[in-house]
Amino acid sequence: MTVCGPKSTPRPAPKERVLVIDDDASVGQCVESILETAGYRAVFSASGKAGLENLHKEAFDLVITDLKLPDITGLDVIGGVKEFDSDIPVILMTGYSSIESAIDALRRGAADYIIKPFRNDDFAFAIERAINERRMRKENAVLKRSLKKVYANKRIIGESESIRRVQTLIQKVAATDANVLIQGESGTGKELVAQAIHFSGHRADNPFMAVNCGAIPSDLLESELFGHVKGAFTGAVSASEGLIREAGSGTLFLDEISELPLNLQVKLLRVIQEKQVRPVGSSHSYLIDTRFLAASNRNLKVETEKGAFRADLFYRLNVVTILVPPLRERGDDIEVLAQHFLEQHCQKMGKRIRGIGEDLRSFLHEYDWPGNVRELDNLIERAVIFADSDVLTCSDLSDMLPLLTKVPLETGKPDRPLPIEEYIREFILLHQDSHSEMELASMLGIGRKALWTRRRRWELYRENAGPKDERAPTREKGAA
Known part of the structure; x- marks a missing residue:
């Protein structure tokens, strides 16, 4: 007999x-x-057909049915519920249990199979588990819709020929599962391109996971990507799936792939080729269905020729290459983007600024933008903060414009346009002793990790400081 004591509060x-x-x-x-003890509301039906009629009249979050009913079976009820709404969980009860009926119930979509007589605690646990799974599915659906809205608000903006070519390529590759390599300077919007590919394709309802390979210490990056079992290394107090398995049937975006250590490049190549991943410390491999997108601000073909990047991994990732143009080559897009950022920051700060003055407009077109779109965004945000009128002018950036405009003059090469990396090098050399890391990165429109990597590569150290004194910044997100 079913155990059922007195009602609790x-x-x-x-x-x-x-x-x-x-x-x-x-x-x-x-x-x-x-059900009342757990706080749920119950509606009863004495037959299967009456229950299914109720299901079409009212909204329910869970169906509990007996296997033996006067008219139809509980298995028929499961089929009717799943045909009406496949997301509604069904728990099947029976006093005539058999392995065959249990297997049949689960195959038809039952969330659980309960044998009478049952203990109250066991039955309550089965109810709570089924309800919680439904809640999670609802929350995931809401989260996915929210992510799509966030992406819609961060769409690729511009009408220049170069950005239209990028948009055309995005539409062509989005419908496929091909690996894509996205190349471009820091701050051009490579992650935005990756998001556009993901959310325009058939994987849009699945996760989009992004990892900056240059922002995670190499000794942690392996477990971050591939996962690990409990006890695999010191500090591994619990198992981790890793980003590749967490991405599931979605997309994993590997930003700054050129920073991936060579030993991990070998392991990543195997994952991409075999569609299997083995966590650190495990002897078991898991099948995956993940799409890989990668990005780098370096020319990976050149890195391959120098031996800094594996040629086999390069060719695996380089099924399709998308080159994101630097801001200085996008013509009138500069002004369109500036206006977009102006409206965005005004909304955030509750300010009313109707436009950009002619002097600042001229500067926007004349400046070389070494930090690209990210630098433009930072500059407009700063101007909005200090604006005293309803029009942005150069006076709103009076403390910053001299630093931006005097670098080419002080290099002693005013007649020759500087390559982007040389410009950044000269800028760092001139201002690293008078500005903090945060200020330098902000003025250049790049992340602190990207700044630190360049200074180390070029051996640019502050006065009275050496390599050991210049420590890498802590992990940050989205340093392109």
Whole structure:
């Protein structure tokens, strides 16, 4: 007999509705007691057909049905529920258990299979688990919609010929599962291109995971990507799936792939080729269905020729290459983007600024933008903060413009346009002793990690400081 003691005080809980289908009144009373104690609302039906009719009239979050009913079977109820709404979980109860009926119920989509007589605690646990799974599916659906809205607000903006070519390539590759290599200078919007590919394709409802390979210490990057088992290394107190498995049937975006150590390049190549991943410390491999997108601000073909990047991995990633143009080559897009950032920051700060003055407009077109779109965004945000009128002018950036405009004059080469990396090098050399890391990175429109990497590569150290004194910044997100 089913164990059913006296009712306890109902707890405040979410008001999910549960449809109970059973022709046994005593079982119905017991189930009602368990549901009320857990805070759920119950509706009862004495037959399968009556229950399915109720399902079409009212909204329910869970269906509990007996296997033996006066008209149809509980298996028929499961089929009817799943045909109506496949997301509604169904728990099947029976006093006539068999392995065959249990397997059949689970194959048809039952969330659980409960044998009478049952213990109240076990039954309550099965109900709570089924309800929680439904809640999680709802939350995931809401989260996915929210992510799509966030992406829609961060769309690729511009009408220049170069950016239109990028948009055309995005539309062509989005419908495929091909690996894509996105190349371009720091701050050009490579991650935005990766998001556009993901959200325009058939994987859009699955996760988009991004990792900056240059922002995570190499000794942690392996477990971050591939996962690990409990006890695999010191500090591994619990198992981790890793980003590749977390991405599932979605997309993993590997930003700054050129920073990936050579030993991990070998392991990543194997994952891409075999569609399997083996966590650190495990002897078991897991099948994956993940799309890989990669980005770098370096020319990976050149890095391959120098031996700094594996040629086989390069060719695996380089099925399609998308070159994101630097801002200085996008013509009138500069002004369009500036206006977009102006409206965006005004909304955030609650300011009313109607436009950009002619002097600042001229500067926007004349400046070389070594930090590209990110630098433009930072500059407009700063101007909005210090603006005293309803029009942005150069006077709103009076403390910053001299630093931006005097670098080419002080290099002693005013007649020759500087390559972007040379410009950044000269800028760092001139201003690293008078500005903090944060200020330098902000003025250049690049991340602190990207700044630190360049200074180390070029051996540019502050006065009275050496390599050991210049420590890498802590992990940051999105340093392109």
